[in-house]
Amino acid sequence: MLKLFLTMAVSAATLAAATSTFAQPEPPDARAKAIVDQMTPDEQLIMVKGSFGWFSKSGDAVIAAGWVPGIKRLGLPSLRESDAGMGVANLMGKRTGDVATSLPSGLAVAATWDPDIAYRGGAMIGSEARAKTFNVLLAGGVNLVRDARNGRNFEYAGEDPLLSGVMAGQAIKGVQSNHILSTVKHFVVNDQETGRNVLSSRIDEASLRESDLLAFELAIEIGQPASVMCAYNRINGVYACENDFLLNKVLKGDWAYKGWVMSDWGSVHSAALAANSGLDHQSGYTLDKKPWFGAPLKDALAGGSVSRNRIHDMNFRIVRSFYATGLMDNPVPITPQAIDYASNAKVSQEAAEAGIVVLKNKGNILPLVLGARKVAVIGGHADVGVLSGGGSSQVRPVGGPALEIVPKGAAAAFARITYFPSSPLKALEKRYPSSQFTFNNGDDVAVATALAKDTDLVIVFANQWATESEDLVNMNLPDNQDALIEALAAANKKVVVVLQTSGPVAMPWLDKVAGVVEAWYPGSNGGEAIARVLAGDVDAAGRLPVTFPTAATQLPRPEIPGLIEKKNSKGEISYGLDYGLKAFDVDYNIEGANVGYRWFEHQKLKPLFPFGYGLSYTRFTYSGLSLDPSNSLQVNFTVKNAGKRPGIATPQIYASVPGRDGVRVKRLVGWQRVTLKPGETRSLTVRIDPRLLANFDVANQRWKVAAGAYHLVLGKSSADSSATTTVQLSELSIAP
Structure with missing residues (x-):
């Protein structure tokens, strides 16, 4: 009898393994295509437009940021969207009684310099969102801190493209580990709140590629967000959600991004132009002047100014993300779950x-x-x-x-x-x-x-x-x-x-x-x-993700462009409402790619506290900076806790890179975060992404590492130099 039982068990296990082998789900692309091919023309207009969740009356809508009706016939779920910069946000929580856990601010998480903490924080808020029946989180803020006075700096991850991209990317990855969808936002150069609906961010392509776009590129590579949210502002005169260069050329072309582009709430200004420029979904249409992706888009289809193939692609990108994140195979419960x-x-x-x-x-x-x-x-x-x-x-x-x-x-x-x-x-x-x-x-x-x-x-x-x-x-x-x-x-x-x-x-x-x-x-x-x-129950471990200037006079723009007294007719501050501002430009070519500590280095300014700075309750020494003999883009070094307490060190590697203007530029190219006992020594390695050593060659549309000497600096901050070395690099060209 025992022999028979074992035989049956083995047979069942073998059968299960064989079934698993032959029943693996198809790739997201094929599964999404199969669904979208079945959509009627009217159904293809359902998922490209969402309402502001506060005003939705459908049976499965919740009072939150947004709602998009599903298509029950095809098994496509409704999208229930929540803001989520630090946690599952609900501005109507006072009325509904909803509560949630809040992470520290984005800058606080970035100050950990710990990708694992960013991931676990994202996973935590993603789990709460799922338990609250949300399946889309409007998370992943990665706008660079170009101005210390930006009202949304606390939502973001600092001034450096590498640090911001890594930390935001890991947070997105954590959110989506719950088989729900995350965005990355706000694409792109949405770096001040004053006049955000009317301003135009002026910046040349090379500088944009080497700063704000690089941060997004890294975050998307790491986090694979389901959606990219285009911003309110214009970039070089063109609205972000109508920007063919950014959405079609860079995002979907150069980066081969397969997810969908959603608008920020109230940032859509057209139907055919926006759709053809790469916008896949109008979010919160009730805050726009028109439901552009409703009747106006249907009319554009009938008139031939938008093709049926484009509408198919919009839906394909949305549905593909359902499969890529595991949402379709792991549906979010329709009733709230318990939360610890x-x-x-x-x-x-x-x-x-x-x-x-x-x-x-x-x-x-x-x-x-x-x-x-x-x-x-x-x-x-x-x-x-x-x-x-x-x-x-x-x-x-x-x-x-x-x-x-x-x-x-x-x-x-x-x-x-x-x-x-x-x-x-x-x-x-x-x-x-x-x-x-x-x-x-x-x-x-x-x-x-x-x-x-x-x-x-x-x-x-x-x-x-x-x-x-x-x-x-x-x-x-x-x-x-x-x-x-x-x-x-x-x-x-x-x-x-x-x-x-x-x-x-x-x-x-x-x-x-x-x-x-x-x-x-x-x-x-x-x-x-x-x-x-x-x-002192824990070490003082945080390190600045932003430079602290002595005063606003050290900033590239000492006065905030467009800043006026924002008051309505009653003399009241109108937070977030129409300021009545006329269109104006913000000149980001002043600093270009030299954001934050790079600006201070370039201008030879001494800040109050430099990027990467932070004191510990113990003392660390850094030494032995050397190149790996087999890889010129890998550096090794040693860290020692020379104090009497356990502590956390965050050694940082900076490179002195030949700039496009002939002046060398300092760039963060890597770091490690390590906990050491008193007297403990650890050998560490940092691998350098060559894009961090490159300038963007606009004429040839390539990243280009110029041949020559590159100085590497190991330090406790952007202003510290504990050890240095030099590497000779051959010319290298990299596709964007």
């Missing part, structure tokens, strides 16, 4: 801890050693929670906001200054039970200063709120916070400033305080993350 918010908050907390950057640590004031000391915690609503960024990416936190402030005169639903319920003060009190903590809100400088004089240590929380659709008017901390910090520093020599900001800020008080910590927008469990870094 506590576990997901730990994912967010780990990212926040890894991305918090210690910028100054005079006298090793950090990590905090308190004992029975009196500590003043001042400002930033640190008694109740941590700050988050505003706009379409706003997550409504589990438990509801600790505090929500409506800016005076705010005219749009997403202009809410929201604090997540994770108090840094309470986390510190729990960690230091012997210390006496006193909180003061900082509104009255005299009262706060008197408290500072009577304490052993002052921790001041300084906040800068930013939101989509509104750029920051300057780089200063708002609401008199700079004056507050100056006064506190005059009253007490032991002042630690914790910044919760969208991005870089000016620090006129820097020389007068003992410590500065950049916590960004730290997300769910952000208060606990801040406390753990301050206490």
